[in-house]
Amino acid sequence: MGGKGDGAGASARREYERRRRTREAEIRARHPRLGGLLVALRQAPATERSWLTGAVGEEMVAATLDAQCRDGVTVMHDRARPRSRANIDHLVIAPTGVWVVDTKRYPGRRVRVRRPLFGEARLTIDGRDRTKLVQGLSSQMADVAAVVGQALPAAPVHGAFCFVDAHLPLLGVPTIDGHLLLHRRSLVRHLNADGPLSSTDARSLTDTLAAAFPPTRGQRQSWPATGRHA
Numbered sequence: 112m113g114g115k116g117d118g119a120g121a122s123a124r125r126e127y128e129r130r131r132r133t134r135e136a137e138i139r140a141r142h143p144r145l146g147g148l149l150v151a152l153r154q155a156p157a158t159e160r161s162w163l164t165g166a167v168g169e170e171m172v173a174a175t176l177d178a179q180c181r182d183g184v185t186v187m188h189d190r191a192r193p194r195s196r197a198n199i200d201h202l203v204i205a206p207t208g209v210w211v212v213d214t215k216r217y218p219g220r221r222v223r224v225r226r227p228l229f230g231e232a233r234l235t236i237d238g239r240d241r242t243k244l245v246q247g248l249s250s251q252m253a254d255v256a257a258v259v260g261q262a263l264p265a266a267p268v269h270g271a272f273c274f275v276d277a278h279l280p281l282l283g284v285p286t287i288d289g290h291l292l293l294h295r296r297s298l299v300r301h302l303n304a305d306g307p308l309s310s311t312d313a314r315s316l317t318d319t320l321a322a323a324f325p326p327t328r329g330q331r332q333s334w335p336a337t338g339r340h341a
Contacts, residue, residue, distance in 0.1 A: 119173030119188035122198045122327045123166035130159045168216025168275040169200050175295040176201065181303045183310060185317045190324035192254055198327050199251050201273075204317050207306030208267030211255050212298065213248045218276040222292060224285045232287050236277070245288050248272065252290075255320070262319045263312055273298050 134155065139146030169189070176186045183206060190199040201212035217236055225233045234242045252270045259266050270290040279285065285292045293301065308316075 118326060119169045119201070121166075121189045123169060124163070131155065134159065164216050164218075169214045171216075171275055172201065172212070172214045172273050172295055172298075175299065176203070176302070179299045179303075180205075183313065184302050185313065187317075187321060187324070189327050191327045192251065192324060195254075197247065197251070199255070199324060202255065202320060202324060203302055204308075204313050204320065205302045205304075205306065206308050206313070207301065207304050208269055208308055209255060209259055209316060209320070210269045210271060210302060211248065211252045212271050212273050213244070213251065214273045214275065215244065215277070216275040219278070221278045222274055222285075223280070224287045224292070234287050242287075244272070245290060248290055249288060255324070258320060258323045259316065263316055266308055266312065266316060267306075269301075271298060271301070 135146075138153070173186070173188050180186060180203075185204045187202045188200070190202050192199060199211060200214045201210075203210040203212060220237045223235050225235055227233070231242075233240055234245055248270050252268060256268045259268050272290060272292050273295060274292065275295065279292055279294060284297065291301070
């Protein structure tokens with residue numbers, strides 16, 4: 112089961128706050144008399160708002176996983192990666208194996224996998240090529256798979272995008288480079304399914320992965336040593 116209140120979206124929210132403070136300080140420095148008014152009137156740039164949108168999406172996914180994942184499924188949110196500034200949104204240990212989940216929130220956007228006659232599959236969002244997202248998830252999976260391979264080589268490692276408020280195809284589960292594209296409900300179904308990982312192996316992997324991928328900077332770790340909550 113997932114652990115509540117353990118900082119889902121913390122990294123994205125910190126980056127949003129950092130950018131907001133920097134922008135507002137620059138405005139006040141350039142306009143000592145009217146800076147406060149300009150801060151109130153001017154809308155934050157899209158690049159800044161996207162960090163807040165992402166943080167809220169991660170929080171929404173975390174709330175769903177924490178509430179709906181069955182006993183025997185452990186969810187760890189917002190985990191740090193060694194030698195990288197990037198984080199892992201959700202790291203899940205379930206009977207079906209270890210899951211690396213990357214949350215994306217694109218309200219009202221159309222998500223599709225394009226498979227040309229020649230060349231590699233492309234991930235598009237409202238027609239724009241966003242295949243670089245796939246490379247990011249693959250990099251996260253490589254880090255996790257390296258740790259799992261040392262601890263329990265037979266354990267499967269899966270990658271999934273969880274899209275919040277976006278439009279996925281109605282039939283089937285699209286994939287790209289082996290990664291599943293899912294909504295929250297379908298992600299929960301995959302995590303709650305039966306699989307080859309025993310409860311003993313799952314507990315051992317939870318402890319190993321929690322140590323290898325600790326909470327991000329400033330996040331409170333709020334789960335007991337048994338590793339059942341994260």
